Amino acid sequence: MKRHVLTLAMASSVALASVAGASAQVKIGILNDQSGVYADFGGKWSVEAAKMAIEDFGGSVLNGKIELVTADHQNKPDVGSNIARQWYDVDGVDMIAELTTSSVALAVQELTKQKKKINIVVGAATSRLTGDMCTPYGFHWAYDTRALAVGTGGALTKSGGDSWFFLTADYAFGYQLEEDTAKAVKDNGGKVLGAVKHPLNNADFSSFLLQAQTSKAKVIGLANAGLDTTNTIKQAADFGITTGGQKLAGLLTTLAEVHGLGLKAAQGLVVTEGYYWDLDDQSREFGERFLKRTGRMPNMVHAGTYSGVMHYLKAVKAAGTKDADAVAKKMKETAVDDFFGKGGKVLANGRMVHEMYLLEVKTPAESKKPWDYYKLISKIPGEQAFFTLEQSGCKL
Numbered sequence: 157m158k159r160h161v162l163t164l165a166m167a168s169s170v171a172l173a174s175v176a177g178a179s180a181q182v183k184i185g186i187l188n189d190q191s192g193v194y195a196d197f198g199g200k201w202s203v204e205a206a207k208m209a210i211e212d213f214g215g216s217v218l219n220g221k222i223e224l225v226t227a228d229h230q231n232k233p234d235v236g237s238n239i240a241r242q243w244y245d246v247d248g249v250d251m252i253a254e255l256t257t258s259s260v261a262l263a264v265q266e267l268t269k270q271k272k273k274i275n276i277v278v279g280a281a282t283s284r285l286t287g288d289m290c291t292p293y294g295f296h297w298a299y300d301t302r303a304l305a306v307g308t309g310g311a312l313t314k315s316g317g318d319s320w321f322f323l324t325a326d327y328a329f330g331y332q333l334e335e336d337t338a339k340a341v342k343d344n345g346g347k348v349l350g351a352v353k354h355p356l357n358n359a360d361f362s363s364f365l366l367q368a369q370t371s372k373a374k375v376i377g378l379a380n381a382g383l384d385t386t387n388t389i390k391q392a393a394d395f396g397i398t399t400g401g402q403k404l405a406g407l408l409t410t411l412a413e414v415h416g417l418g419l420k421a422a423q424g425l426v427v428t429e430g431y432y433w434d435l436d437d438q439s440r441e442f443g444e445r446f447l448k449r450t451g452r453m454p455n456m457v458h459a460g461t462y463s464g465v466m467h468y469l470k471a472v473k474a475a476g477t478k479d480a481d482a483v484a485k486k487m488k489e490t491a492v493d494d495f496f497g498k499g500g501k502v503l504a505n506g507r508m509v510h511e512m513y514l515l516e517v518k519t520p521a522e523s524k525k526p527w528d529y530y531k532l533i534s535k536i537p538g539e540q541a542f543f544t545l546e547q548s549g550c551k552l
Contacts, residue, residue: 181220182478184210184465185249187239187264188256188279190228193357194382196412198256198279202461204450206253209465217472225249229260231356236260237267244271250478251275251468254461258282258329265294272480274487276464279457281381281408282332283543286507290550293480295487295506298430298460298496301329301336303541304407307428307514309340311533312375312405318344320405321373322351323364323388325380333379333407349373358384361391369397381408386416393421410455414517414529422529425517431459431496432513432530438495443527453527456496463496464508500538505550509538 186206188198203226210222225243229236236255243249244267252268255261256279268275269291276295277285283300313320320341324330330353338348349371352364365388368376376397378388385406392404406413409427433443433453442462446454454462471486472478484506492500492508500510515530523529 181216181218181222182251182469182472183223183225183247183249184468185240185243185252186224186226186254186461187229187236187243187252187260188254189231189382190226192231193384194231194256194279196416197382197410197455198254198457198461201412201450201452201454201458202254202256202279205446205454205458205462206465208445208449209462209469213466213469217469218476218478222469229255229257231257231260233259233263237263240264240267244268244273249273250480253464253468254278254457255280256457257327258285258332259327261285262289262328265289265291268293274468274480274483276468278460278464281329283336283548284328284332286503286505287543287549288551290505290548290552292552293484293506295464295484295502295508297464297508298456299408299428299512300507300542301333302543303430303512303536304333304428305336305340306541307512307536308405308407308426309337309377310344311514312403312426313341313344313346317375317403317405318346319373320346320348320375320377321368321371322348322377322379323361323368324351324353325384326353326355329381330379334377337377337379337407354380354384356384359387361388362395364388365392365395365397369395369400369402373402375403375405377405377407378409379407382413383416385409386413389417389421389425398424410457411453411527411529412455412457415452415527419518419520419523419529422517423519426533427515427517427530428512428536429515429530430456430510430512432456432515432532433459434528434530435513435532438498442495447527459496463492463494466494467492467502503545503548505545505548505552507542507545507548509542511538512536512541
């Protein structure tokens with residue numbers, strides 16, 4: 157098991173920590189996939205985003221330094237739960253964030269409820285996290301399957317893509333994304349012709365793509381993410397799927413995957429993200445700082461990790477304690493309204509509601525500078541993108 161410990165303290169916070177004692181006052185854990193299919197989707201880049209948030213906050217809170225720990229959960233719920241239990245019971249971690257992979261996020265959120273700690277899910281998608289599996293201490297930040305479905309699924313159906321076939325990752329995230337998108341398709345007058353499930357971290361998509369091609373569906377919805385999405389799109393080109401008239405919809409495709417594919421392969425993809433670095437001055441300022449540190453522009457998972465960690469720290473400061481009940485209350489009372497969550501608000505079920513963006517990947521000719529990958533199709537108001545508290549199914 158790969159684990160690292162990163163202690164972040166600026167000069168001023170070192171002095172404050174020495175007054176309060178040597179130990180960290182607040183300890184944050186970033187738990188995600190750092191070596192597998194989602195390593196670029198979140199991975200070490202999310203760790204860097206969390207470091208930026210802690211540094212920008214000032215490195216200390218409650219008269220003590222802020223410490224960051226990080227680990228690779230390998231996309232396995234048992235591994236993720238064991239790390240989280242160790243962090244909570246032995247290492248004194250107060251909050252766990254990022255949690256890419258829905259099955260891991262659901263497992264860790266349940267443990268977090270038992271331990272009365274805070275978790276902020278950024279990289280996992282399932283809307284169940286703030287639905288039937290909601291908890292008083294669980295928060296969901298950047299996006300979810302409902303927002304992706306309303307964005308990409310709804311928009312493509314309205315524009316004529318009214319028959320769909322799904323290639324779905326065979327675990328909680330894929331099931332929920334397919335279910336939510338299928339509903340959006342049907343609600344907009346479309347129909348679903350079929351679906352096929354594939355293993356996580358799959359290498360060969362030929363049999364699945366053949367079924368999708370044979371279906372004659374106008375749109376092939378990719379209910380997967382990370383390298384699975386990248387590999388599906390690359391292999392779809394070999395089958396001549398898009399040249400044959402079918403359209404690929406990357407239901408969870410971010411800037412990281414577009415960068416991995418290159419514009420020649422990714423051009424024309426319609427995607428939904430909660431952040432794009434070139435939307436406005438605030439987005440560009442964060443994007444440029446991130447680029448200088450990492451050599452790459454952030455996607456919505458990296459930007460969302462920064463936003464979630466910063467909001468948590470502000471809530472700790474405002475509450476004057478790291479007690480989970482007091483901090484959760486402050487997080488829900490306080491508007492987000494940063495470069496990521498403009499006008500954002502946190503519902504009682506922990507869902508952070510904010511604007512989402514429907515984007516189309518540019519052609520190589522349209523791109524004028526490095527990382528100039530998207531053109532904005534439309535903005536989706538948060539109230540339209542996400543479930544209301546009543547719709548979510550949360551019993552809190």
